[in-house]
Amino acid sequence: MNKPNGFVAVQTISLPWPVRWPAWRSILPWSSLTVPALLLLVWSALSASGWISPQLLPSPLTVADAGIALWQDGELQGHLGVSLSRLAVGFGIGALGGLAFGAALAVSRNVEDYAGGLFHLFRHIPTIALIPPFILAFGVGETFKILIVVKGVFFPVAIAAHDAVRNIPRGYFEVARLYKLSRPAVIRHLLLPATLPSILTGLRIGLDRSWMLLVVAEQIAAENGIGQMMEMARQIFRIDIVMLGVVLTGVIGFALDRSVRQLETLTTRWKR
Amino acid sequence: MSLFAERLRKGKPLVLPLLLLVLWQWLSGQGPAYAMVFVPAGQMLAGIDELLSSGELGHALAASVSRMALGLVIGAGSGFALAVATASLRPLDRALTPVLNAVRQVPLLGWAPLLGLWLGNGEPAKLFVIAMAAFFPTLLGTYEGLRGVDRRYRELAAISKLSPWQGFVQVSLPAASPNVLTGVSQSLAVAWMAAVGTELLFAAGPGLGTLMFTAETGARMDVVLVCVAVIGVLGYTLSRLFEWLARWLLRWRDAVST
Numbered sequence: 265m266n267k268p269n270g271f272v273a274v275q276t277i278s279l280p281w282p283v284r285w286p287a288w289r290s291i292l293p294w295s296s297l298t299v300p301a302l303l304l305l306v307w308s309a310l311s312a313s314g315w316i317s318p319q320l321l322p323s324p325l326t327v328a329d330a331g332i333a334l335w336q337d338g339e340l341q342g343h344l345g346v347s348l349s350r351l352a353v354g355f356g357i358g359a360l361g362g363l364a365f366g367a368a369l370a371v372s373r374n375v376e377d378y379a380g381g382l383f384h385l386f387r388h389i390p391t392i393a394l395i396p397p398f399i400l401a402f403g404v405g406e407t408f409k410i411l412i413v414v415k416g417v418f419f420p421v422a423i424a425a426h427d428a429v430r431n432i433p434r435g436y437f438e439v440a441r442l443y444k445l446s447r448p449a450v451i452r453h454l455l456l457p458a459t460l461p462s463i464l465t466g467l468r469i470g471l472d473r474s475w476m477l478l479v480v481a482e483q484i485a486a487e488n489g490i491g492q493m494m495e496m497a498r499q500i501f502r503i504d505i506v507m508l509g510v511v512l513t514g515v516i517g518f519a520l521d522r523s524v525r526q527l528e529t530l531t532t533r534w535k536r
Numbered sequence: 537m538s539l540f541a542e543r544l545r546k547g548k549p550l551v552l553p554l555l556l557l558v559l560w561q562w563l564s565g566q567g568p569a570y571a572m573v574f575v576p577a578g579q580m581l582a583g584i585d586e587l588l589s590s591g592e593l594g595h596a597l598a599a600s601v602s603r604m605a606l607g608l609v610i611g612a613g614s615g616f617a618l619a620v621a622t623a624s625l626r627p628l629d630r631a632l633t634p635v636l637n638a639v640r641q642v643p644l645l646g647w648a649p650l651l652g653l654w655l656g657n658g659e660p661a662k663l664f665v666i667a668m669a670a671f672f673p674t675l676l677g678t679y680e681g682l683r684g685v686d687r688r689y690r691e692l693a694a695i696s697k698l699s700p701w702q703g704f705v706q707v708s709l710p711a712a713s714p715n716v717l718t719g720v721s722q723s724l725a726v727a728w729m730a731a732v733g734t735e736l737l738f739a740a741g742p743g744l745g746t747l748m749f750t751a752e753t754g755a756r757m758d759v760v761l762v763c764v765a766v767i768g769v770l771g772y773t774l775s776r777l778f779e780w781l782a783r784w785l786l787r788w789r790d791a792v793s794t
Contacts, residue, residue, distance in 0.1 A: 476643030
């Protein structure tokens with residue numbers, strides 16, 4: 265027994281069947297859905313108990329109703345679509361730019377000499393602090409929100425790309441030269457596999473940050489989008505819509521994170 | 537490399553910033569609409585002078601930093617305590633970890649509207665968001681650190697007849713301390729971001745974010761830019777200071793290994 269605490273010991277004592285943990289486990293599979301389901305149960309119990317006024321904690325059903333009503337109006341799809349397309353455009357620009365710049369910074373002495381200092385200076389400015397100057401400079405339209413997303417993605421991806429390219433051992437390239445590999449072959453067989461894992465991690469961090477930044481930017485200045493939906497609902501005390509927004513941003517954030525993680529495991533399978 | 541080439545190389549990092557400054561100053565002269573965004577250098581200096589002499593900047597800075605510090609202490613402290621509890625009690629770990637993971641999925645400042653309704657847009661809501669931001673990195677760092685303590689160390693503690701408390705303080709905690717400190721340093725960075733973010737979202741009460749927000753509504757780009765610079769420099773300085781503190785706290789490790 266190398267686990268020092270009480271829980272393992274309880275298992276070894278023979279408890280009557282319904283109490284024994286493994287038996288429960290086979291009936292109730294501890295899946296990823298168990299916790300959300302339990303949270304939902306606790307939430308409904310709390311709001312049904314009457315301890316907390318429904319104005320502060322509406323039941324999950326009320327929230328779901330609000331969601332259905334908004335969906336039937338077509339409003340919810342609108343907000344989600346707008347937010348996700350802002351994210352997609354900003355993420356695309358920021359990720360491509362970050363990749364290119366990070367790789368250039370790693371490879372070229374000149375890029376490092378001329379732009380390195382500025383890059384590290386801007387890297388240390390928290391993106392969230394750039395929301396007010398961006399609003400002043402670009403207005404409250406789409407440009408400012410997309411630029412906030414771009415800033416959120418560009419730096420983590422650029423740093424990941426820079427480190428990934430820098431960390432490729434020199435010897436690999438020498439071997440490639442000995443085998444007289446063509447440039448596309450070097451990219452396909454050396455550069456991509458060597459750098460992809462850390463670049464994907466950079467992309468995941470960037471995606472995670474920029475999703476939060478977008479939701480904040482939409483709360484501060486927007487005509488639509490999931491953040492604006494929450495902010496509007498907050499001002500008119502529609503707590504059910506606010507909670508719907510919180511749950512949705514969580515689910516979307518989780519889904520985005522999961523899909524990049526999936527890509528990471530898919531592309532790094534050769535490692536194992 | 538000749539001396540001249542060496543000088544040239546040293547000058548390279550200055551080229552782009554200088555060009556940008558010249559471009560900035562040129563653009564500021566292209567009419568009032570441009571001058572609003574590209575604040576001329578003179579106005580910029582006047583703005584800095586005004587902010588400093590009125591004490592506005594110092595006041596906002598002190599408010600933001602002290603709020604961040606309080607939130608950090610609450611958040612990182614409770615994260616540390618909970619990590620100690622979950623790392624040593626399996627049932628608690630099983631029950632709490634998935635719940636905390638679910639909470640973590642919502643982007644931090646996505647909670648702001650809900651917390652604003654529950655706690656109002658005053659000090660409690662801001663503190664709560666900052667503490668929540670600081671909570672998770674310390675929790676994860678401490679948990680990982682304690683879970684990764686070499687089993688032989690704990691066995692040694694048991695053989696040495698240390699009480700659980702002594703074992704924790706003298707063995708587990710020092711062994712886990714690098715991870716704990718990494719967690720706290722991440723907490724510091726996120727807490728600073730959260731402090732600025734909540735002040736922007738709940739623009740009430742003193743703070744750099746609020747100052748920035750009022751300046752934005754008044755189209756005072758000079759004030760906004762000064763705030764951005766102060767926020768950036770302060771965030772960088774704080775993380776550097778903490779890095780230094782962490783190295784000092786961990787100095788015993790070098791003594792052990794050499």
